[in-house]
Amino acid sequence: GNSVTQMEGPVTLSEEAFLTINCTYTATGYPSLFWYVQYPGEGLQLLLKATKADDKGSNKGFEATYRKETTSFHLEKGSVQVSDSAVYFCALSDPPNTGNQFYFGTGTSLTVIP
Amino acid sequence: DGGITQSPKYLFRKEGQNVTLSCEQNLNHDAMYWYRQDPGQGLRLIYYSQIVNDFQKGDIAEGYSVSREKKESFPLTVTSAQKNPTAFYLCASSIRGLQPQHFGDGTRLSIL
Numbered sequence: 001g002n003s004v005t006q007m008e009g010p011v012t013l014s015e016e017a018f019l020t021i022n023c024t025y026t027a028t029g030y031p032s033l034f035w036y037v038q039y040p041g042e043g044l045q046l047l048l049k050a051t052k053a054d055d056k057g058s059n060k061g062f063e064a065t066y067r068k069e070t071t072s073f074h075l076e077k078g079s080v081q082v083s084d085s086a087v088y089f090c091a092l093s094d095p096p097n098t099g100n101q102f103y104f105g106t107g108t109s110l111t112v113i114p
Numbered sequence: 115d116g117g118i119t120q121s122p123k124y125l126f127r128k129e130g131q132n133v134t135l136s137c138e139q140n141l142n143h144d145a146m147y148w149y150r151q152d153p154g155q156g157l158r159l160i161y162y163s164q165i166v167n168d169f170q171k172g173d174i175a176e177g178y179s180v181s182r183e184k185k186e187s188f189p190l191t192v193t194s195a196q197k198n199p200t201a202f203y204l205c206a207s208s209i210r211g212l213q214p215q216h217f218g219d220g221t222r223l224s225i226l
Contacts, residue, residue, distance in 0.1 A: 034214050043120075043204055043217035044157075089156070095210060100172065102147070102208070102215055106156035 002027050006090045006105030013080055013112050021075040021108045023064075023090035031094035033057075033066055033073040038087045038107070047075075047088070080112045116141045120205050120218035126226045127192065127199060135190045135221045137205035146188035147206040147215065150174060157204065163188055164210075192223060200224050 007022040025033065032051045036044040048057030053068035062077045073090060090105040118139045127133045139146065145164045149157040159172030163182040177196025182188055188207075192199045202222050206215040 032213070036217075041220075041222075043118075043219045044206075044215075045217070046214045049214055091214075093208075093214065100147075100159060100162055100170070104157045109154075 002031070002092060002094050002103045004090050004092055004103050004105040007108050009087075009107070010109040010111060013110070015082055015112055015114050016079045017112075019075070019077040019080045019084075019110070021088055021090075021110070023073045023075065023105060025071050025073065025090075025092050025103075027071075027092055027094045029094045031092040033064070034091045034093070035062070035064055035073070035075050036089040036091060036104075038089065040086075044089060080110075082112045082114055085110055085112045118205055118207055118216055118218035120203075120221050122221060123219070125221055125223045127223060128226050130194045132191055132193050133199075133223065135192070135203055135205075135223070137188045137190065137218060139186050139188075139205075139207045139216075141207055141216060142185070143207035143209050143216070144185070145208045145210065146182070147208075148172075148178075148180065148188070148190045149204040149206065151202040151204060151220075153202075160190065160203075 003026045005024050034049045035047040037047045038044045048059040050057040050066035056065045064075045087107045087109045089107045095101040121136045147162040148160040158174050161180040163169035179191045204220050205218045208215045
């Protein structure tokens with residue numbers, strides 16, 4: 001079946017530090033992969049996506065590369081800011097003929113301190 | 115602007131009471147979803163609907179009910195059978211295929 005495994009949190013970094021949040025997946029088909037961000041008290045916002053192997057999604061300084069050989073989609077940012085403090089969710093979409101197509105990781109909480 | 119609107123933002127339930135959470139989308143998406151999020155936890159799927167007048171149970175459907183009479187609307191009723199309803203509820207929608215879900219801003223439900 002399909003599943004997403006995400007790095008356990010919480011993660012605390014100093015401002016301008018390098019960020020990596022690990023995400024690996026299991027899928028029966030050829031999924032699309034996503035990273036979402038959730039700020040306190042809000043819904044999830046799509047941060048970036050990749051739809052096929054070797055694609056790199058990027059947005060707001062965040063990047064993630066779809067690695068089929070390692071079934072991974074790690075989130076990276078070169079220099080984090082206090083405003084990046086949030087919960088990050090890795091997700092995949094793998095549409096079956098019937099049934100649900102979306103699967104989420106458990107989320108990783110990031111706190112950036114000045 | 116197209117999007118998903120959840121209302122109310124905060125909701126309180128008394129013992130033995132059913133409450134209904136509203137979710138409306140103007141994105142013309144076929145599929146809609148309800149998730150429950152407990153503090154510090156991930157998302158758990160309650161119900162989803164891929165087409166009008168049809169819906170399926172997710173992982174934690176017990177104590178909840180839904181309807182999908184219109185494409186743009188997917189209300190969730192938290193019944194009195196749900197003994198631990200305090201949580202943050204998120205509605206989402208999507209089109210078919212390898213596209214992402216779009217989320218509303220959530221409804222926080224608490225017990226009085």
